[in-house]
Amino acid sequence: MNLLTNTNQKIKKTGKMNGVRLYEFNLPAIDSCPFAKECKKYCFADKGTYLYRNVQDKYNFNFELTKNLNEFKKLIQSELESKKVEYLRIHSSGDFYSLKYLKTWVEIANNNPDIIFYGYTKSIPLFKHINAPSNFVFCFSTGGKKDNLIKNTDKKAVIFKNTKELISAGYTDCSNDDLMMVKANKIGLIYH
16 A cells, blocks of 8 residues: 655655655545635646546545545554654645544544644634644645634645745745744745
8 A cells, every 4th residue: 555655746855855754645636625715726736747647546545545544544554654754744635524534633643643744724623623732733724715713823824926925924935845834833835
């Protein structure tokens, strides 16, 4: 099984740049994103190489597997161990589509305190029902149906047209180094 990959260019570059074992787990864009709104128009995971049949088949397979959470947990745990994962980006494509699914990832993170699980999410209402461990680092990404729930104190991401806008707004540029998101609170990304 190969559920955890590091073929995404940004993930591969970030792992190499930081000298860490960085992998990702993905679901289909849009279909697994219940809180997506205007972001659907510019979703990077709904164009380019993400549209290749083999990529779509893999993400659909992953999506179906998450519906059997006990099997999913077992297979993810096995890969975390065999690949000696240090960081796992959950969802370069896709999002937490249910509370049960989110809680399963929280359980996996609790069982693996030496691994940092991180990513972006628009599933803000679901996060209000969990107690995330310190190694489960998520950022609320704007452009969804529930942006009104993002507080000023929350870790949040905004997409900008260019670096100049991002910097003048006081955000940390996480466009090239994916792990910068783990440390920053105001995350800026450049539209691509």
